[in-house]
Amino acid sequence: MAFPILSVIIFTPLVAALILLMMPADRKTEIRMTALVSAAFALILSLWVYLSYDQAAAGYQFIEKYAWLPQFGISLHLGVDGISTPLVLLTGVVMFTGVIISWGIDDRPREFFAFLFILASGVFGVFVALDLFMLFFFYEIAVFPMYLLIAIWGWVKTREYAAMKLTLYLFIGSVVALVGALAMYFNSGLGTFDMLMLETANFSAKFQQIWFLPVFMGFAVLGGIFPFHNWSPDGHVAAPTAVSMFHAGVLMKLGAFAALRVGIMLLPLGAIYWQPLILGLAIVNVVYGAFIAMTQTDLKYMIGFSSVSHMGLVMLGFATLTQDGMIGASVQMFSHGAMTALFFAATGMVYDRAHTRQIPELGGMFKALPYVGVTFIIGGLVSMGMPGFSGFVAEFPIFMGVWRVAPWMAILAVISIVITAAYIMLAVRRTFFGEMPKEFEGHIGPISFMDKFALTLLSTLMIGLGMFPAVMVPMVKTGVEHIMEILKVVK
C-alpha cells in the first residue's frame, strides 16, 4: 500500500495539538518551535500532494479507504481531485504563515497553537473527505475551535459577541445541512455515506429540489453568502491576526467547497432548479459587499467586507454551472485565500505597531514599513483583478461564465471591480502614504525577518499564479470537467 499521505496530512496538526497540550505551559519557545516544525511538515506534505497530482489521469487520487462503521456505510474515504488539491496546498500555506505571524502571542501560546491546529486538521479533513459523514465530522471540528480562538485571543471590544455570533451562524448552517445529508442517505437506498456512490444515486427531481436549498445554503453560510454573511466581518475583526488569516483564507472556502461538493455535485438537478436564486444572491454579495467595504473606516472591516464580495464571486462562478465559471471560482478560492491571508497579516503588523486600524488615523506607514506596504499593494492589485496577478486568472473566467448565463449580471459584477479598485486605492493611499501622524513618529518598529518571509511567500504565490496560470488552471480544469459530466448526464 502506498504511503497514506492524506491521512498523515490530517493527523499531523492533530497530533501536534496533543503534543502541545502535554508540554509545560511556561516553555514558550519550545512550544512555538514545535508548532512551527509541525506546520512546516504539513506544508511540505501538502506541497508534495500538489506537485505529484497526476493531471493526465485526473479524477480522485491518493485514495485511502478504511471501513469505520460498515453497517452504516461510513468509511474514512479520502482523496483529492483537481479542485481540492490547490485548497489543500492553500491550507498548508496559511497554516504555516499563520504560525509565523503568531510568534508574538504571549498569552497561553500552548492552547492557542493547539486550538489553531485542531482547526487546521478539520479544514484539511473537509477538503480531502470523500465520505459525507466524515465531511461533517471534520467540518464541525473546523468550526468549534474558532469560538475559543476568537473569544480568548481576540480583540477585547467585540470578541465575546463576535465569537458567539459566528459559532451560532455556522452551527445552524451545518446542522441544517446535516438533516439534508441524512435525508440523502436514506432516500438513496444505497446504505452508504460514500459521496462517490451517492453521485450515482439518481435522486428524484422532486427530492433534489426540496433538499438542495437547505444543503447548499447550510454550507454557503460559511462561504459568507448573502443574507447570511453578517457573522463574517464581525468575526474577522474580532479575531487575532492568525485566526483572521485562517478564517478568511481557508475557512470561508470550506463553506463554498462543501456547498459545491455536497450541494451541486450530489444534487445537480436541484442546482439547476435553484440556479437563478443562487446567482441572484451571489451578485448581491459581490456588489453589496464592495459598496459596504468602501464605506468602512476600520481596515479589518474593509477587508472583511471585501472578502464577502470576493466570496460572492466564487459563489457566482459556481452558480453559472458553466466550465469557465467553475474554473474561475475554484482558482478564485485559492487566489482569494492567499490574498486575504496577506491582507490580514499586513494589517496585523500595522495594528501591532500603531494600535489602531482606523484608516483616517493612519498614514505614512510606507516609510516605516516599506515591506508591508509593498506586499499590501500586491494584495490590492490581486484584489482588483489586475492582469499578471492571480486575481485576474480567477476573475476573468468567472465573468466569461456569467456572461454566458446572464450578460447583464456580468456587467453588474464588473462594476464591483471598479468599486474594489476605488476602496483599495483609497486605503493604500491613506494608510501607507501621506503624512505620518505625529504620535507614531519613532514608534513604528521594523518587522521581523520571519514576518517578511511570510509576506513574501504569500505574494510569490499570487504573482506566480498570475504569471503562470498553467501551474494551476489545467489541474482545476480536470476537477471541473467531472462536474460538467455530472450536469450533462442529468440534463
Add this chain to the structure above:
Amino acid sequence: MNAFTPSMVMAILPEILLLTLVFLVLIFELIWKKEDGRNLGWLTAGGLLLILVVSAFLGKPAEASTVFGGMLRYDALGFIFKMLFIFGAMLTALFMMDSEKLGQRGESYILLLVATIGMNLMATSADLIMLYLAIETTSIPMYILAGFMRDDEKSTEAGLKYLLFGAMASTVMLYGFSLIFGFSGSTALEAITGFSMPLAVGIILLMAAGIGFKISLAPFHFWAPDVYEGAPTPVAGFLSTASKAAGFAVIMRLFIGLFPTGQYAQMWTLTLAILATLTMTVGNLIALRQTNIKRMLAYSSIAHAGYALVGAVSLSELGVGSVTFYLIAYVLTNLAAFGIIAAFSRIAGSDEISAYAGMSRRSPGLALAMLVAFLSLTGMPPFGGFVAKVFVFAAAVEANMIWLAVVGVLNSIIGVYYYLTVLKVVYLHRMEGENEEAHPIPLTRPYAIALTILSAGILLVGVIFGPWFNAASAAATGLF
C-alpha cells in the same frame, strides 16, 4: 420451568457479585478505623471494576432467553445496560470519595451499590411485578443519597422532594400496570396481548407519565433541578446518568415489548414524540437562564433525555441502537461534567457559573476536561456527543419523522449557546483582583483517575465509534 440451569446464575452474575461487594463493604467498615473510611471508596470502585471485567467476559448472553419463571430477560439489551450502570457506579464511587461527609461513610457506598442492583434488574425485568420491585429497589437508596447531608437544608429538601415526586410517579405507573393486569390477566410482558381502544390510551398515558417522572421528561421534570442542586454532586451525577439510562431501558422494554406494531404503536410513538419535543425545548430554553451550574446541567440533562427519546420513538432497530449509543456517550459525558463540578466546588466552594472565572488558569487540566465534556454535550466532534446525536436524528429521519429531527437540530443550536457561555467563563474571564496562579485547584487522586478515564472515553466513543455502535445495535436484536 423450575429446573435449574447454569444460565440462571449467569443471568444474575453481576447482581450476585454486587451483593457480595455490599457485604464486603459492611464488614470492612467495621474492621477499618473511622479515619480510614475513605478507603471504602477504593474498595467499592475496585470491586466494581472487577465485577465489570468478570461480567463482561462471563455474563454475556449467547442468545436471548427468559429465566426465573419469566421474571427476567437474559439478553443483549440487559447486558449492555448492566455494564453501563456498573461503570457509572464505579466512577461515582470515585467521585464520592472526597465528597464531604459522603466519602467517609460506608452507608453511602452501600446505598450506591444497592441502587445499582436495582437498575440492573430494571433493565432485565420481563414481568411487571419484577419491574416495579426493581424500580423501588433503585429509587429508595437514591432518595436517601439525595438527602444524605442531614445538616444541609438543600440536601434534605432534595431528598424529601425526590421521595414525594418519586412515590407519586410510582403510584401513577402502578395504576397503569393494574390496568394491564386487569385486562390481560397476566403480568408477564410476553404474555400480555389483546388491548382495546380506550383502555390502551389510558395505559399508555399512565405509563408515559410514570416513567416520564423517573427520567424527567417535561412536563414531569419539576423535581429534577431542585434535587440535582440540593443533592451531593456525585449523587446528582449518578441520578442524571445511570438512573436515567435505567428509565430508558424500561421504556424500550415496556413500550416496544407491549406495543411493537399497529395503531397502538403509532399512538405511543406519537405521545412520546410530543413529550420529546416538549422536553428538549423546555430543557434547553430554561437552561439558558441558569446562573447555577448544577441547575443548568439539570436542565441540560432534561434536554438530553429528549434527544435520546427521539431515537426511541423511531421504533426501529436503528432507533434502539441509537438510543443505547446515545446513552453510552451521555453517561460518560455527564458523569464527567458532574465530576468536574464536584472537584471544583470542593475547593472553590461555589456552584455559581460566575465562580468559574479564571478556571483555565487555576487548573488547565481540569479546564481541558471541562472543554471535552461540554463540547461533547454540545454535540461537537470528535467527542461522543456528536456521533450520538447524528445517530438519533438519523433514526428519526429513517422513520420518516423529519420534523422531529428538525426540532432536535434546532434545539441543539440553543444548547451551543449556554454550553459555550460556560466555557467562555472558564477560559476567558478572570478572577477579579486576584492572581489565579495563587489559587490552584488541586485534584485528589480519585478525581484525577476518574476524569482521565471519562475524557479518554468520550474521545474514544466519538472517534472509534464502530465497535460501540455495534454493541449498541446488538441490544436491538432481542427486541424485534
